Amino acid sequence: MVNTNPQLIEEILTRGVEQIFPKxxxxxxALASGKRLRLYCGFDPSATSLHIGNAIxxxxxxxxxxxxxxxxxxxxxxxxxxxxxxxxxxTRKQLTREEVLANAKSYQEQAGHYLDxxxxxxxxxxxxxxxxxxxxxxxxxxxxxxxxVGQMLARDxxxxxxxxxxxxxxxEFLYPLAQGYDSVAMEVDLEIGGNDQMFNMLCGRDLSKxxxxxxxxxxxxxxxxxxxxxxxxxxxGNAVFLDASANDIYGAVMSWSDGVILPAWELATTSPMAKIxxxxxxxxxxxxxxxxxxxxxxxxxxxxxxxxSATAAAEHFRLAVSEKxxxxxxPKVELLASEDLFTAVVKxxxxxxSNTQIRxxxxxxxxxxxxxxxxxxxxxxxxxxxxxxxxxxxxxxx
Numbered sequence: 001m002v003n004t005n006p007q008l009i010e011e012i013l014t015r016g017v018e019q020i021f022p023k024x025x026x027x028x029x030a031l032a033s034g035k036r037l038r039l040y041c042g043f044d045p046s047a048t049s050l051h052i053g054n055a056i057x058x059x060x061x062x063x064x065x066x067x068x069x070x071x072x073x074x075x076x077x078x079x080x081x082x083x084x085x086x087x088x089x090x091t092r093k094q095l096t097r098e099e100v101l102a103n104a105k106s107y108q109e110q111a112g113h114y115l116d117x118x119x120x121x122x123x124x125x126x127x128x129x130x131x132x133x134x135x136x137x138x139x140x141x142x143x144x145x146x147x148x149v150g151q152m153l154a155r156d157x158x159x160x161x162x163x164x165x166x167x168x169x170x171x172e173f174l175y176p177l178a179q180g181y182d183s184v185a186m187e188v189d190l191e192i193g194g195n196d197q198m199f200n201m202l203c204g205r206d207l208s209k210x211x212x213x214x215x216x217x218x219x220x221x222x223x224x225x226x227x228x229x230x231x232x233x234x235x236x237g238n239a240v241f242l243d244a245s246a247n248d249i250y251g252a253v254m255s256w257s258d259g260v261i262l263p264a265w266e267l268a269t270t271s272p273m274a275k276i277x278x279x280x281x282x283x284x285x286x287x288x289x290x291x292x293x294x295x296x297x298x299x300x301x302x303x304x305x306x307x308x309s310a311t312a313a314a315e316h317f318r319l320a321v322s323e324k325x326x327x328x329x330x331p332k333v334e335l336l337a338s339e340d341l342f343t344a345v346v347k348x349x350x351x352x353x354s355n356t357q358i359r360x361x362x363x364x365x366x367x368x369x370x371x372x373x374x375x376x377x378x379x380x381x382x383x384x385x386x387x388x389x390x391x392x393x394x395x396x397x398x
Contacts, residue, residue: 045103226259342377
């Protein structure tokens, strides 16, 4: 049974939404009609973890699921091998089938923080290799006749590469065709994605119209960014990964600028709009943004890791960051007698930071040995010493 409550439909059409194609009224009419819509969002497994940007899209799928619509969580195990060129200044490294499947291993578990994969209206998990692997070269030619080279070259990142005399490879032109064909294969009524995915999603809209004679809607979502347009993500170093530890999620949220607080409440939490409006009002009335950021951190950690972990993470942050006191049960880094502090930090991050980045931390005196800043990476730390890197990362020499 599909819920056609006008207030809930209004929230679905507005909360975090950037644009709707062909126009809002078309989707609104479909939602109000009581028809059960089939919709999806696709996720290419370019890494082992989903992040907060993905969570925004999954959260929107959740809203549709709660109204009774058919949800498809699509793993792009085929498109992930091509590599989406959107907003990329250089060609992506291509992944093997084995690599994308390994990366996607826990995607359903991570998405389960928002979506229900059981119950009366379970979300479905599909892999686009199911139909993409079956396409012939003849099929590809037929799909390609729906688009022009000019449409592809007009994209910003390709124009930039042309200006910089960087190569554009043919398979990059084929990516939006492959993503677009997903809409045809699943015969969906709606696709959801970030506003940076608009071109690819509209390709799917064109193909649905031309091949299926079907009106497919497209909903683009806002990206999580501050008032100046600075995005939260892997490049900025402030991404929140859905399989991260409670302490890491809490610390990452607390590192966000104040301008991200309200968008994050709206886009990433499952809180009702009454709470979002309360946050907005409290900020407008001059309340210290840190209070709302602390609440946001607890809200997100509880969503991803549970309420008990959220309470523990808040206490860890209070001790480790606010009071700069070493928390209990620090992770241990084992060193040989001849290994220095630089090696200890390298081992602690285990590839998450490059040696160049770690050298910069020492240069900035962002490494603390027994709570004293040091730039001496050659120092030989004693067993039991507490090491802090930056504001929140602590470990103990084993």
